[in-house]
Amino acid sequence: xxxxxxxxxxxxxxxxxxxxxxxxxxxxxxxxxxxxxxxxxxxxxxxxxxxxxxxxxxxxxxxxxxxxxxxxxxxxxxxxxxxxxxxxxxxxx
Numbered sequence: 001x002x003x004x005x006x007x008x009x010x011x012x013x014x015x016x017x018x019x020x021x022x023x024x025x026x027x028x029x030x031x032x033x034x035x036x037x038x039x040x041x042x043x044x045x046x047x048x049x050x051x052x053x054x055x056x057x058x059x060x061x062x063x064x065x066x067x068x069x070x071x072x073x074x075x076x077x078x079x080x081x082x083x084x085x086x087x088x089x090x091x092x093x
Contacts, residue, residue: 003059003067011052016044022082025089 020041023033033040059067 002064003062004056006071007052007056007059011049011056013045013048016041016048019044026085027089 020033020037024030024037026033062070
C-alpha cells in the first residue's frame with residue numbers, strides 16, 4: 001500500500017465501525033462510546049475525507065522508503081496496542 005492509496009482508504013471511512021467497536025470494548029471509554037456512537041460516527045465520517053484530502057498532499061514530500069517504514073511501524077504499534085489492551089482486559093490472546 002502506498003501513501004495515496006492509504007489516505008484514500010482512510011478517507012473512505014472504512015475504519016469507523018471497527019474503531020467504534022474497539023472503543024466500546026475499553027473499560028472506561030466504552031460506556032460513553034456506546035452511548036454517543038450515533039453522533040460520533042457521522043462526525044468521523046465527515047472528518048475522514050477532509051483529513052485524507054489534506055494529508056494526501058504530503059505524499060509527494062515523503063520518500064517511498066520512509067513511507068513504507070512509517071506504515072510498517074504504525075501497523076506494528078497498533079498490533080501491540082491491541083495485544084496490550086487485550087491482556088489488560090483479561091482476554092486470552
